[in-house]
Amino acid sequence: MSAHRSVAGGGERLSLAVVGATRKLWSGNVAVAEGALAAGVDFYAGYPITPSSAIMEHLARELPKRGGTFLQAEDEIASVFMLIGASWAGGRALTATSGPGFSLMQEGLGIAIMTETPLVVVDVMRLGPGTGQASKAGQGDLMQARWGRHGDQHLVVYAPTSAQDCFDLAVRAVNTAERLRVPVVLLSDELVAHTWEDVAVPEEVHRAERPRFAGEGLPFHSDDPRIAPPMPGLGEGHGVLMTGSTHDGRGVRFTADPFVHRTLATRLVDKVRLNADALAVGEEHGLADAEVGVVAYGSMARSAVAARELLRPQGVRLGVVVPKTLWPLPEEPIRRLAERARAIVVPELALGQLVLDVERIAAGRCPVYGVGKIGGGLPLFPSEIAARVREVVR
DSSP, rough: OOOOEEEEGGOOSSOOOTTTTTTEEHHHHHHHHHHHHHHOOOEEEOOOOOHHHHHHHHHHHHHHHHHEEEEESSSSSHHHHHHHHHHHHTTEEEEEEEEEHHHHHHHHHHHHHHOOOEEEEEEEEEEOOOTEEEEOOOOOTTHHHHHHHSOOOOEEEOOSSSHHHHHHHHHHHHHHHHHHHHHHEEEEHHHTTTTTEEEOOOOOOOOOOBBBOOOOSTTTTSSSSSSSBBBTTTTTOOOOOSSOOOTTTOOOOOSSHHHHHHHHHHHHHHHHHHTHHOOOOOOEEEEEEEEEEEEEOHHHHHHHHHHHHHHHTTOOOEEEEEESSEEEEEEHHHHHHHHHOOOOOESSSSSSSHHHHHHHTTTTSSSOOOOEOOOOTTTHHHHHHHHHHHTTOO
């Protein structure tokens, strides 16, 4: 039986692992840090917060050794704005945080979207709201990652399921940010972040280059909305205005003109929306003959795949879709699953966020059932997912 295939947008390999790669034993957090370094990140500003702190600690040691700059900021608000400044100065900028710190970064992310500033924010999810259970796993930040800013806007959200994914998707996140001039969120969770696993590290990693401004074209306009406009660099001699207010292609503020705002905001959304097929990546397990489906991400995807193995000897044909881009989602495999399955189950360490998108994509083709679990950082175990699947196929 053909059980599994990776689906990588734009023809790229989802996993960077290749024959002859060096093998490393890394936690998810360390793998994120090393993936960022491999992708050329040379600036980090952040504030320590559980359970992401190991990323900051690793980069505090390693980044200066490799010619980069590390700063501990006074808080998360300062951190994200330092990233914006570093990016405009030509750096590849990244920070890491968790729920409360991620909330503080939302205004800065909105400014980064409006100014088309490439940067990466890693959010290692924990249990909230508030301070919550700081050392325990949760998946309650999905909607904040997608929609946490005010106004009409899109950014890109990736979600790893393993330490290998943490390395690979950190590289992909940096490259996506640079290529599209857009902030990217890498949405991990405590279970993935603190699991130590074998990681294959390739000898070379592709580093995408941001489009460079050489005095031609407009720094905030592109005739093809799928392509980012050329980005000037601080100190390169170009008189460019940069503002978070509504602006035209030159950067000049137009705070009352409806046409200018409509043109700008639509292009910023289209830059992500029209590249959805290339951005959306994930894995499929056993969709060809699935009678029931599961859609899960992050640590819960691992439980879902294990549940499939539990159910196979019982004659239950379970298909699993693992989205590794949470925005824009890989909708086509979820749609195919909905067309053939009797039902879809969506397990989350939350009370129901991803399930809303799965219901939208399924569009009534089959019933969709959310399975949420919160408290104490306990995962949804494979046996629990398997039991819920058996319930819906009775």
